[in-house]
Amino acid sequence: MSDTESREFCPRCGDPVPTRTEPLPGEPRDRDRRLCDACYFEDFDLVDAPERIEVLVCSGCGAVHRGNRWVDVDARDYTDVAVDETREALGIHVGARNVTWAVDPEQVDENTIRMHCQFTGVVRETPLEESVVVPVKISRGTCDRCGRIAGGYYASTVQVRATDRTPTAEERSRAVEIAESHVADKEGDGDREAFVSEVKETDDGPNVKLSTNGLGEEVSRRIVRELGGSVESYPTLVTEDGDGNEVYRVTYAVRLPKFTPGDVIAPDDDAGPVLVRSVSGNLKGIRLATGEPYEASFDDEELAARRLATREDAVETTVVAVEDAHAVQVLDPETYEAKTIPRPDFFDADAETVPVVKTRAGLHALPD
Known part of the structure; x- marks a missing residue:
């Protein structure tokens, strides 16, 4: 077979192109791989960027709505949120290597940030640069968690009392600290269902309302483990959910011991x-x-x-x-x-x- 017979030609302009190695099984196939570099880069986009990005941020806790759920983000301000959302929305061509990018946010107004993005990469051994500008619109709403907190929602109550006496000031404050600390640990682990709805002081001791029954049980047992005493639970049927399951609110009655250290x-x-x-x-x-x-x-x-x-x-x-x-x-x-x-x-x-x-x-x- 002669050299002329083995040569490949660009199907668009007819210029000869070097014979390219077929991709291995499982590797992405480039439908334009037989084009010459000139024709290939005519329609080539290094970056696939949306015309506009809209971000819904909870005005209460700063969580971002992604898909069908709210996600806590570790962001200092809305600019950080905009950078993260832009990174998620941009697409880089599958054939690009050694890709780097930089972003220069421009605060247009209180709710709009224009993201000036600069990309570099290597395609077909050719260094490329591309710039895109993506406006990010910040809108504010209320996440499910903050809505429940604002509405006073709770599923369990931890009542802290004492046998034949009233809890001391130290016991009252420590019981509340235990509840708030445990909830903070849950939140730190990403549990968005964990929150303290209300802390109410009574003459007999504090009442701590919590978002879930499991949280009430955990908090009451931690109080007893540290301060002593016992705990009993008293469920009350309040409603049924959409699947017909019974929904209970549970009161956890913590009874501190008759005596205290000292x-x-x-x-x-x-x-x-x-x-x-x-x-x-x-x-x-x-x-x-x-x-x-x-x-x-x-x-x-x-x-x-x-x-x-x-x-x-x-x-x-x-x-x-x-x-x-x-x-x-x-x-x-x-x-x-x-x-x-x-x-x-x-x-x-x-x-x-x-x-x-x-x-x-x-x-x-x-x-x-």
Whole structure:
């Protein structure tokens, strides 16, 4: 076969073109691969760009509507959103290699950003440059999540109460912090269904309304895990969804323990007062007479204890003398008389003063 017979020719202009290698199986096929470079580049576009891009942004949280859903974006302002949407909308020719691009946003008005895009690439071993200008129109709306928040939507309520008392200020604030922190973690993981609808303070304790039942259960159990106590759930049927499934709102009743860390209590065991150290799980503390550890379950009947005082009631008093391994003399903070009290293991024999608490059970030293 002669050279003339094996030569390929451009089907448009008839000029000879080099024989090109057939693409491997699975590689994209270029229908214009037999055109010469001159004819090929006549109709060639390095970039496929839309005439206009419209972006719907939630005015509440900044989420962007893409397809049929709202997507959180990590953008500092609408210009960043416009750059991201332009990047998603542009198409680069499949035959281009070593493509680079730069964008120069131009703020036309409050809602329009003109994107000046500059592209470079290599096609058929030929360096190419192309510029496109794409206007991006920003419109504002309200996403489903922000609409629910604005409408006061909630699916569960966590009620924080305490047994035979009202929650302390610290317990109230910490319970709310736990709820808000847990919701923030969920939001950080991309859960757009997680939000706090309302926090309402009552005389008996805070009520926290949350967006889902699962969120209410998780928050209530985290509160109990840290602050102690128990939780019970009370579902209420409110409606049916479009598929006929029953929809419930659930109230999670968190019941904090009767005692709090820092309470001085008298268990019904005639072994002397206990300083409560922890109420998470079981009640844990220390015997003030001996310094020995104390632990009891809130379900035990033996925990029929009464509160005598709190650590805040303690006052600093003078150590008069250490009598022996089991007794020490201190000044009564009320009468200033020398009183002999039990010497617990935590007592520092070299201390000149010691915090004490005076109750119906007597005068007892407290650990620092």
